[in-house]
Amino acid sequence: MTEAQWRDAFRFAEAQIGMGYDYRSVARFVSRVSARENERWFCSELVFAALHHAGVDLLARIPAAEVAPGIWPGQRSCSPCSSPPSDIMAWITLTDEDLKRRLAAAEYTALLNAAKQASQDPADLVAEALAEITGKVRGYVAACQKNTLGDGQTIPSELKASALALVRDYLFTRLPGMRSLNDDLRQKETERAVDELRDVAASKLAIVAPQTPDAEQAGGPAIQLVKSRPTIASRKDTHGLL
Incomplete structure (x- = not known):
């Protein structure tokens, strides 16, 4: 091929x-x-x-x-x-474009409207969600001593789908009027995402090692330094939501 x-x-x-x-x-x-x-x-x-x-x-x-x-x-x-x-199985940085492609058109429009109605900037809200979930995913990866974290605020591409499911849940449960879109199917996707991350932490799911390890990692994969609230997106990065 x-x-x-x-x-x-x-x-x-x-x-x-x-x-x-x-x-x-x-x-x-x-x-x-x-x-x-x-x-x-x-x-x-x-x-x-x-x-x-x-x-x-x-x-x-x-x-x-x-x-x-x-x-x-x-x-x-x-x-x-x-x-x-x-690079197909590389470590990636989640962006607002990833979220936009994951959400249905009606979900994306509802997200924008709900943020504005709540007097929140959509770009800032999405940046917050991306940062929160990126930190969570990296924490699960680092919980397994066999894993090595990638450089910057990146996550394994094989966990991209689970990460975006959690970003969607983060947004849907924090904005008024969005809970109706968080139906049984979406909730099951969130549960599967959490289960996958738990499998990663428990060494039940192997993760591809990054080409560039985290500069803050010390003493090999057994010791990981993970920021609890990394900043991975700015207003410039989230121009697609403005």
Whole structure:
């Protein structure tokens, strides 16, 4: 796979975050009923769909929804494939644009209106939320002595979805009129985000090491210095909300 194909596949898969599990397609492996395309995924289905989106078809004439998880038992690698670009699993800084892409259009508009009605600057409020959640995520990562923190106020890109779920919850629970948007689905996403961070802290979920470690880290990953309230965004950084 080329670097461009890796990126296309990764972005396609990232765009599916929040979609439900494809129980119907899984059931077809028993019922033998023909699979149909929908907006839900199971593990191997999503992988093959992402690769297909990037122009890589591992199995000819077989749609992603019909690819059983154990179709290649024991296979661990694909020799013709190159490694994914290092920045795909890099440490990143959360921005207001990340939040804007994560929220539905109606949620984003409601956020702006609620902030103004509460006499709060939307940009300042989002900057506060990004800083608060970034510090929280870094704290969970640092709780595992095997992990090394990235430089600055960055978080592992594999925790981006969980971090944004927590940013959304932070905003929705602090602004008047937003709680109605924090429905059961959103609350479950928040719970899953917290569970993932707890798994990271408990060493149940491995984190990719940063290329540039935190300058304030002392004595290796066993000792971490984490700021409780880092500042990672300014009004200039949050121009998209003004």
